[in-house]
Amino acid sequence: MTSLMSRRALFAAGGAALTMALAACTSEDPLAKQANAGDNKNYIAGDGTVHEFASTERKDPVAFNGTLFDGSTVDAKDYLGNVAVLNFWYAACAPCRIEAPDLQALYTDFKADGVEFLGVNVRDEKATAEAFERTFELSYPSVVDKDGGVLLAMTKFVPPSSVPTTLVLDKQGRVSARIMGVAEKGTLKALITSVLAES
Structure with missing residues (x-):
C-alpha cells in the first residue's frame, strides 16, 4: 500500500x-x-517586439520586386538612397487596422525628408485592399503579394505568418529595424528619425 x-x-x-x-x-x-x-483568427500578431540593428550589424541590402495595385512595378533598388518603411498587412487583420492611421500620419510627417513607405499586402484582392486604403486614407502604395513573392524574399526578417510586421530600411537598403506586431507611432517615429540621422 x-x-x-x-x-x-x-x-x-x-x-x-x-x-x-x-x-x-x-x-x-x-x-x-x-x-x-486554435482560435482561427487567421493571423499571428507579434507582441510589438522591436529589433534595432546597429549599422555594423546590418546584412546585405534587401532584394524584392512586385506589382502595385495600380499595375506599376516596384523594385527594392528604387528605394536606395532613401530611408524606407515596409509594412506587411492585409485588410482583415485587426492589428493592421489599429496601426494604419499612425502609418499614414508618419508617412505625411516624413515625406518631406524623402522617407518612402510601401505596404506589402499578403492576402487581399484589389477591391478589398483599396477599400481598406480608402477607409484609412492611406496615400502610400502597396504591393500585391498574394503569391508571396515579396514575403518569401524577406523571410530572414518577416516570419511568414507574422502580420503585421514593419521594417525600416536604411539608405543602403539594409534592414535597420523591425517591429513585429502593431507599429506604435512613437516607436516607429524614433526608429525612422534615428536612421535618417545617419551619415
Missing part, C-alpha cells in the same frame, strides 16, 4: 514538473502560443 502511494506521489510530482516545464517553454514564445491557440 505504501509502495503504491509512493508511486502515485512520484507520478503526480513528475506530471506537475512536466506541466511547469512546458509552461516555461511556451511563455517565452508568444508566436508559438498564438499558433497553437
Whole structure:
C-alpha cells in the first residue's frame, strides 16, 4: 500500500514538473502560443517586439520586386538612397487596422525628408485592399503579394505568418529595424528619425 502511494506521489510530482516545464517553454514564445491557440483568427500578431540593428550589424541590402495595385512595378533598388518603411498587412487583420492611421500620419510627417513607405499586402484582392486604403486614407502604395513573392524574399526578417510586421530600411537598403506586431507611432517615429540621422 505504501509502495503504491509512493508511486502515485512520484507520478503526480513528475506530471506537475512536466506541466511547469512546458509552461516555461511556451511563455517565452508568444508566436508559438498564438499558433497553437486554435482560435482561427487567421493571423499571428507579434507582441510589438522591436529589433534595432546597429549599422555594423546590418546584412546585405534587401532584394524584392512586385506589382502595385495600380499595375506599376516596384523594385527594392528604387528605394536606395532613401530611408524606407515596409509594412506587411492585409485588410482583415485587426492589428493592421489599429496601426494604419499612425502609418499614414508618419508617412505625411516624413515625406518631406524623402522617407518612402510601401505596404506589402499578403492576402487581399484589389477591391478589398483599396477599400481598406480608402477607409484609412492611406496615400502610400502597396504591393500585391498574394503569391508571396515579396514575403518569401524577406523571410530572414518577416516570419511568414507574422502580420503585421514593419521594417525600416536604411539608405543602403539594409534592414535597420523591425517591429513585429502593431507599429506604435512613437516607436516607429524614433526608429525612422534615428536612421535618417545617419551619415
